[in-house]
Amino acid sequence: MPGLRNARWVGAGLADQFVVACANAGNTVAALLLLDRNRSGVMLQSLALIYVVMFLNRAFVGDVLLALASRYEGECRDRLVRNGLAAAVTFAAAAAVVLLVIWAVWPGNNLRDLVWIAPFLPVLLLQDTGRCSYLADRQPTKALVTDLVWVGTQAAAVVVMWLTGHASAPGLLVCWAIGAAAGLAVFLLRTGHRPWRGRPIRWLGETRHLSGWFTATAVIGQFQVLAVTFLVSGQLSSLALSGLRGAQTALLQPVQNFVTAVQGLVVPRASRLARDAARLPGVEGEQAGGSLRRLTWKLALAFTALAALMVAVMWPVATLVLVHIHKFKDIAPLALPVTLQAGIYVVQVPFTAALRAMHRARLLFVQYAVFTTASLTALVVGAHLHELKGAAWGLLLGAVVGLVVMIALYGYALRFLGQPEPERLAERQLVP
Template identity: 55%
Template sequence: MQAIRVASRFVGAGLLDQVVIATANAANTLLGGILLPKDQFGALALALSVGYFSMYLNRAFVGDVLLALASRFEGEHRGRLIRNGLTTALCSGITTMVVFTVLWLVWPHDGNIDLDELIWLVPFMVPLMLHDTARCDYLADRRPDKALGIDLVWAGTQGVVIILMILTGNESPGGFLAAWGIGATAGATVYLLREQRVPWRGNPKAWLAETRHLSGWFTATAIVAQVQVLAISFLVAGKLSKIELGNLRFVQTVQLQPVQNLVAAIQGLLVPRASRAAADAAKPGAEGADAAATLRRQTRQLALAFAVLGTLMVVIVWPLVSWVLTTTDKFAEAAPLALPIALQGAVYLLQVPFTAAMRGMHRARMLFVQYVVFATVSLTGLSVGASQGLQGAAWGLLTGSTTGLICMVVLYGYALKSVGPPAPTPAPRLDATQKA
């Protein structure tokens, strides 16, 4: 019972942590959309999208690697990885500051694509990168409660700044961006002081040398993911009306965003565990065999659990969202999208255990191949489906997600063949002369 209570607290803290950080990231978009004029909100949304893009690349290059690699080690080896990762994140933040400043200086200030507000993010890119890396440090060390702590500092500080801005009547895109950055600065500062870490004492070259088998492929996968998101918007915009594009994005936000947040939270909990199991599976003898069996059993049981959860989600969420959309004049036309998007969310849930196992086994190249297949089929399905209308576009995206799941399961099965203790080396056979 004690073990169950500890596990419950561990999972609960991890899920709550994801809720808090997702809320902190989404607050600017939601409140900005409510409080700012449309033109100012557009500038805020664009600056945030550029900031998120940079954060996601740093997450792939540093944070995701910590989850998959640092979780395998203790002591000095793990400490060295954290030091080098933090310094790499620091360099990433400084590089982003320079790039953002140059973009702000050279980009036309009177065009349709407005990057004027990007300058507000420049002072905060370093703490944004450090905070994200700190979260992954805690998650890799199986301390989601500590990650929750610094995320609460971020969200609380950001909330105070936004409230002060609203009370003084100074709502602006720059104000929302500064609130986001100040919150991250507070969270990163608490982490550095609590853990007594100095972010410039590591070695980025050593980080790259030790982690390039993961960081390069994780980053390439993240780039493909971001390009796919942008390509979906452009493809839909070229084939459907703005109203139809808005309907698709709205239903995706309502149904898929919570699922994606849940997936991110669960990955942060499962990947370190899978990574340790995969590392132990390489040990000789019974210990390695037991660890390999544990990894297989964990993946199988989780896949079954998420299949049930995905089915329940479709059965409950699909009719509920469809009914709510039907009762509104603004989004009544989007009601038929509820089913394919609910199914797409179920596919994402079912894929979680296999993705976590693949990351734990360090199959970064296979993950990249899987994502390329998923993105290619999704964009093809979207393009073909959109020619038949909005519902066709949604079913085309579901086709891509389903294909991605099948590809992931196949690659997982292939990767399992190399999991387990090495085969014992047979003793050399003696010929008759040697026997004599």
């Protein structure tokens, strides 16, 4: 039954992202629970840099696979995956060298933990790229199995470390890498892909119309993450940073992972509709374009209702829980602005997915530039006026600006839906 198959497909995709969220959030949660607040704040600064590298690789390789490889079948798609894996390894090696240099020359000890995780970057990036290749091929169940191996191995390693009384920041980071290595091994064994068989230079040539803009957008997005980290720790304190990150991990990060899951499911489908709207003649092309519009607005309405429900539930529950935990009582006032910010991100999902599907990467870059400028400006002003609480409300204001700009750019992009795609020449290189 098609309905049952679709339900299983969506369920597997959401479950997979939940598992990935547990692995990523587990790093922050474990640091907050097993280490003191100041030491966890120091570790989170190194972790922030690692996440920057991971998200840049996701933009450079993973997001391109979702938007482009999903349009092809057979050897054409397999070649894209092989070249993407090779590009991820090359990117990881270069990033590891840069991070080790930063570790060696950075004054003080705030980035001391980089040396423990930088050597494992190839494993982390390859595991994530393999997962994206499964999603591009519309096989979230296989991605789920691989990621369950990852999270299960990581969790077991952390438990062993804790039971033996050796909990430490370096140990938590190594446990993360061990889990990713286990998941990657399963992916390579099941698919037969070998990163050394790909050609990173060919990846650049075949995907530059997307990978360049996606990466530039990710640079801005991750610059914002880093800027928030160092602005809060510098303008306020490491204690304030751990408080903000704790609130975001509990309330915002799960929603961001849900957003990523939905995009992993929606973008491949929407990308095929955008392709058909541009390439099918007459009525067929118009029908594909209409289907893409309807899909976007149905999701927008559904997610707006979901966001309202989420805020109505999460805000009072989070406030009630935080005020009764002495260690985190000071961050209870952050529950409302952080929850509202999460709701805005949910509403924005369908429009972001549609722009990715239509390959309007330059418009995404513009949106992130405006969003980042507004967020950081409001953060600095808010922190100056009302310290940590003001910083959280400033980030919310930036999210509102980002949503308005995203919807406006989506409306602008629809004017070109159905016209010949400007990237068509580059995509011809993919045809065997």
